[in-house]
Amino acid sequence: MSTLSANTKRHRVTVVGSGNWGSTIAKVVAENVLEFPNLFESEVQMWVHEEQVTIPKSSPSYDPASELCTKEQPLSALINTVHENVKYLPGIKLPDNLVANPNIADSVKGSTILIFNLPHQFIKKACDGLEGHIVPFARGISCIKGVEVSQKGVRLLSDMIGERLGIYCGALSGANIASEIAQGKWSETTVAYDPPAVDSRHPTPRHSPTTSSTNLGMTPANGEKIKLQALPSDYPPLSHENMKHLFHRPYFHVRIVSDVAGVSLGGALKNIVAIAAGYVDGLGWGDNAKAAVMRVGILEEVKFGQMFFSTVKASTFTSESCGVADVITSCMGGRNFRCAKMATERGVSIAEVEKNELNGQVLQGTTTAKEVNDFLSSQGKEKEFPLFTAVYNILQGKNKPEDIPSLIEVKD
Amino acid sequence: MSTLSANTKRHRVTVVGSGNWGSTIAKVVAENVLEFPNLFESEVQMWVHEEQVTIPKSSPSYDPASELCTKEQPLSALINTVHENVKYLPGIKLPDNLVANPNIADSVKGSTILIFNLPHQFIKKACDGLEGHIVPFARGISCIKGVEVSQKGVRLLSDMIGERLGIYCGALSGANIASEIAQGKWSETTVAYDPPAVDSRHPTPRHSPTTSSTNLGMTPANGEKIKLQALPSDYPPLSHENMKHLFHRPYFHVRIVSDVAGVSLGGALKNIVAIAAGYVDGLGWGDNAKAAVMRVGILEEVKFGQMFFSTVKASTFTSESCGVADVITSCMGGRNFRCAKMATERGVSIAEVEKNELNGQVLQGTTTAKEVNDFLSSQGKEKEFPLFTAVYNILQGKNKPEDIPSLIEVKD
Incomplete structure (x- = not known):
């Protein structure tokens, strides 16, 4: 003391x-x-x-x-x-x-x-x-x-x-x-x-x-x-x-x-990652794929933070509870994860799950995915965040959950 | 090409x-x-x-x-x-x-x-x-x-x-x-x-x-x-x-x-983390606690790597599949995790689970926990790795799974 x-x-x-x-x-x-x-x-x-x-x-x-x-x-x-x-x-x-x-x-x-x-x-x-x-x-x-x-x-x-x-x-x-x-x-x-x-x-x-x-x-x-x-x-x-x-x-x-910005961003961006994890889990792709989505998501959080906030530290996302641990918890059983998984298993959109299971209440993750995409596209940066962009495009019906690996693939 | x-x-x-x-x-x-x-x-x-x-x-x-x-x-x-x-x-x-x-x-x-x-x-x-x-x-x-x-x-x-x-x-x-x-x-x-x-x-x-x-x-x-x-x-x-x-x-x-050393260590040390995750999950402490154990475990992996290998990079553990993703997968459903969880739920030792459920086959994680502890104690570094040491001490019957939070608590 x-x-x-x-x-x-x-x-x-x-x-x-x-x-x-x-x-x-x-x-x-x-x-x-x-x-x-x-x-x-x-x-x-x-x-x-x-x-x-x-x-x-x-x-x-x-x-x-x-x-x-x-x-x-x-x-x-x-x-x-x-x-x-x-x-x-x-x-x-x-x-x-x-x-x-x-x-x-x-x-x-x-x-x-x-x-x-x-x-x-x-x-x-x-x-x-x-x-x-x-x-x-x-x-x-x-x-x-x-x-x-x-x-x-x-x-x-x-x-x-x-x-x-x-x-x-x-x-x-x-x-x-x-x-x-x-x-x-x-x-x-x-x-x-x-x-x-x-x-x-x-x-x-x-x-x-x-x-x-x-x-x-x-x-x-x-x-x-x-x-x-x-x-x-x-x-x-x-x-x-x-x-x-x-x-x-x-x-x-x-x-x-x-790192106030990093801590705050972690709590918001993880909801997009949780939707992605729900998609791949809903496809029955197993724990490897789910862990891969989390890893890629954490790195996109780092990139987003450091691109738009001068003071953000990578370790806030990779090493702190507000980053990696919150991603893990949210991707194991959070609401965004569960609804995305349910939607994929049933072959319906998340919007339909929101309507039927949440009485029309909108998930945090779907809102954040859209807002982040609006912002990224206004900055011409969509392609630098392939997982965030994939989630948005799947929500929009332009892609399917099974497209995630090819959408985020780095070939070279 | x-x-x-x-x-x-x-x-x-x-x-x-x-x-x-x-x-x-x-x-x-x-x-x-x-x-x-x-x-x-x-x-x-x-x-x-x-x-x-x-x-x-x-x-x-x-x-x-x-x-x-x-x-x-x-x-x-x-x-x-x-x-x-x-x-x-x-x-x-x-x-x-x-x-x-x-x-x-x-x-x-x-x-x-x-x-x-x-x-x-x-x-x-x-x-x-x-x-x-x-x-x-x-x-x-x-x-x-x-x-x-x-x-x-x-x-x-x-x-x-x-x-x-x-x-x-x-x-x-x-x-x-x-x-x-x-x-x-x-x-x-x-x-x-x-x-x-x-x-x-x-x-x-x-x-x-x-x-x-x-x-x-x-x-x-x-x-x-x-x-x-x-x-x-x-x-x-x-x-x-x-x-x-x-x-x-x-x-x-x-x-x-x-980082060859980092990649190799990740594949070994994650088994200790998975045992810790199995312990807290077996106590019914929920996803928060499980994510916390994984986060602490990843940081101990980094510390171990950097303390004993001059070329190890923290990002190998925090940002690559061989690190964070392998920890996540192993703590969601791997053998070490499942056996530690089962032991805790039944109130028996992991050795008993190895004997009764694995026909006496020894888990990778229990071997690694012992070997790593032998090494750390020979270096006088046990206290710098409280989670690894906690797992070893629980395996030895010197501590219980419910002691993990206090064993790894950093008060100052």
Whole structure:
């Protein structure tokens, strides 16, 4: 543990979001702050998008004799009473020092660390509610998978949040299925945190001192665009070591890197790879072929990252949980994989599987494949990403899954 | 295709070995030599360890009216008649230009390319039979997985072969299940080929000009130890490009690298990783945990390679079929994985599974885990390889599978 007796203040942590993944991360950090009282305040706030719920009979908190169980209650009040998110993370005991708060502005009062963990489509509204209420020198970590890709460029969600709120925002991503982590089943993750040095006291980031930015100039690094406020010297530094203390658990191993763009891209691009793996598995081609698709996919992720972001490191994809491990997990049993496999086995399109099996819900991977293809073709780079392009063309009906080997073959 | 009109000679190819994997590789190269008549002679020899066989009724070559099917025949003669290895690769049509030969000395007569593909324990005897009969400037490729590890050092099988025969020997390894490749199901492999430049005409290897050697001085590079003979200038050069032409098929994608040690180590060390993956899967910890074990395992492979071999590149493990893809395949369904999983589910030792399910046959992974541990502990390096060491200690009964996360945890 660090010796930080010189720091009189402690970091206060808020998790913005309380779904399945949000509640899981909130559990993790609420456990950790108690282990590092020199670094963190013992109370962790969790913003809850309020709704009325009843405790289901299957919940360990259900007690037919209790009035709590017979009528609808606000979710936040229930969490604070029974210490279980009965709706989104049922069956998991949450730490007593985790406080649910339905008032977003109040939930971040005095917090120097903001962990964003809510569905993509709610980011904007959450930022609206936060604006003007956050500590100006707060630092963020986005646990939201995905990036925004358009013909104009690639935009990291962490950058969107950071720019909107005028703070630095890193990212967390890995081979992480929330419910397994909540149950304490072991897994790993990657945290990317690399704020520019805004004061001399701030610890130097381990790798590059600049944050991520596309080469296209659409998404300048938030550290360049916004004027970051230095962390006052009476707070413990937010070094890689201290960031690790916030997230690392015996059942949730954390590696900290500086490559925010790489970590964010891994969480998005793996969905395209998972569709490709589902295609070849659906053809019954065996584990060799599935492993080959994963390998090729990881290398296309590296190429994509390094082509469009100056700071991306190959090792983020080849050696970290957010890269290789997330590809593997997604290609073993993720939703994109399973739907692509089912479509191939049945000889139908993925669109048909989305319609019939997912009630029309669109897979992350099909959206990302299209967005990435739009972007790559706008850059004239489609041919340099034969696997990503193959997935797009199969989705479009221009190719078939059995064409994948010839589409990605490098003859010379 | 290369323009090689200046070369008057063509390479003659022999596959030394005709088991399941040997016959599969022989099929691949026999198909390829016909596509590159400027580079290779059209006939490929395959040495067959002779035995008497009958054609099984399940074979497509079985014809009750034929005399061939009613009595025992020499395997080599049968292969040359029915173009099927009815015993070791039944059901697969072998090319007509592949000639089985029971005489090992005769099979390599005039051959400039020798592909070694036979069980580990037969290497010595095969080399005995070859000595004095091979073309002095021949080049070898070993498709035999594994390395020899003892307390004294790590010895590559390709080096053993090369030193014994006085030739350069590269290696082929990847996520390759022979029967799938034989059926034309798509997969990838890695060929490592990096002979030292013995004459000015020989194309410069793409990467390091030295071959592999352990830092321990036990296994000097065969290029240093033996006096390699230059390939005469009337043969097409054995460049990476031409080596690729020999192995690459539409269903068998090849990447050529220079890192013979890395390619060889990948094929051996992945068996330890597969045991670890079987342990955590047997505990029911889910895909996150399994992917985490694979990620950690790949990084220990890199560390092991770079610590003991000066020429090993990290990318051989993180980016090539012989590394990441072979780990993935082995951890999805290989024998080591399945036995470790079964042992954990039943709460017994792997030794018990070996005894009861494999008739006492010992898994590659348990042997390798022990050999690698003996070597690492002789070097005082056990702690730097926590996953390899954990597998060994679990095999020894000193730890349990559920200890893996804490044994490999990096807290700082």
